Amino acid sequence: MTTRDGVDGETPTLEQAGRQLRHYGLEADPQAVLVAVRLISAGARVGRAAEAHFARFGLSTGRYRLLADLEDHGGEKSPSQLAADLDVSRATVTGLLDGLERDGLIARRPSVEDGRGTVAVLTARGAQRLRDMAPEHFGRLEAMVGGLTVQERTVFLDLLARVVRGSTALTAD
Numbered sequence: 001m002t003t004r005d006g007v008d009g010e011t012p013t014l015e016q017a018g019r020q021l022r023h024y025g026l027e028a029d030p031q032a033v034l035v036a037v038r039l040i041s042a043g044a045r046v047g048r049a050a051e052a053h054f055a056r057f058g059l060s061t062g063r064y065r066l067l068a069d070l071e072d073h074g075g076e077k078s079p080s081q082l083a084a085d086l087d088v089s090r091a092t093v094t095g096l097l098d099g100l101e102r103d104g105l106i107a108r109r110p111s112v113e114d115g116r117g118t119v120a121v122l123t124a125r126g127a128q129r130l131r132d133m134a135p136e137h138f139g140r141l142e143a144m145v146g147g148l149t150v151q152e153r154t155v156f157l158d159l160l161a162r163v164v165r166g167s168t169a170l171t172a173d
Contacts, residue, residue, distance in 0.1 A: 010038060039163060053140060057133045058103070062088070066096050067105060067126055075122040078111060082120065105129055 012020070017037065018030035050061045059067070065086055070077055077085075083093040097120050100106040105126035111117040145153060 010041075012037060053137075057129065057137075059129075062086075062092070062096050063100055063105075066093070066100065066120075067122065067130055070106065070120060070122040071127065071130055075127070076119045078114075078117055078119050080117075100126065 012034065014030055014034050017034040021028050021030055021033065047061070054061050054064050057064075066082060069082060069085055079093045079097060080090060082097075083090045086093070097106060097108065100120075101108060103125075105123060107121045107123050108118045109121055111119050145156075148156060
């Protein structure tokens with residue numbers, strides 16, 4: 001389905017955004033609002049696709065990110081450092097670690113630096129899961145952005161970084 005602004009299946013349109021703003025008597029830029037609304041929608045759509053993708057490998061997006069972060073950092077890390085680096089709560093990391101430990105993909109052991117704390121350790125089984133899924137995973141990631149040229153991807157990365165910095169406007173008091 002093509003909408004009035006020519007983008008397949010994307011709503012609202014610029015016209016609809018303008019109409020809503022006028023309805024509320026607001027002076028906001030309809031195009032800016034449209035970009036933000038579509039970005040939020042696209043993020044949700046990509047998020048759902050990512051969850052389906054990782055489910056093929058018995059993982060969730062969060063579980064994959066945690067395993068990949070462990071692998072990138074020598075195979076072990078404290079839960080608090082994982083939470084900080086993944087930008088999630090400590091409780092979220094604890095839940096992810098519990099599931100990954102049940103599946104034998106990570107183990108916990110006492111911290112050498114802090115005898116009271118623990119570290120998560122990527123197991124051989126966890127490392128193998130990442131190796132096994134790598135060809136399909138990275139191939140699908142490449143295909144997802146395959147419609148963009150190298151130049152477009154460079155511009156997109158810059159734009160995305162700027163939008164992410166601006167996302168604090170949604171949470172600022």
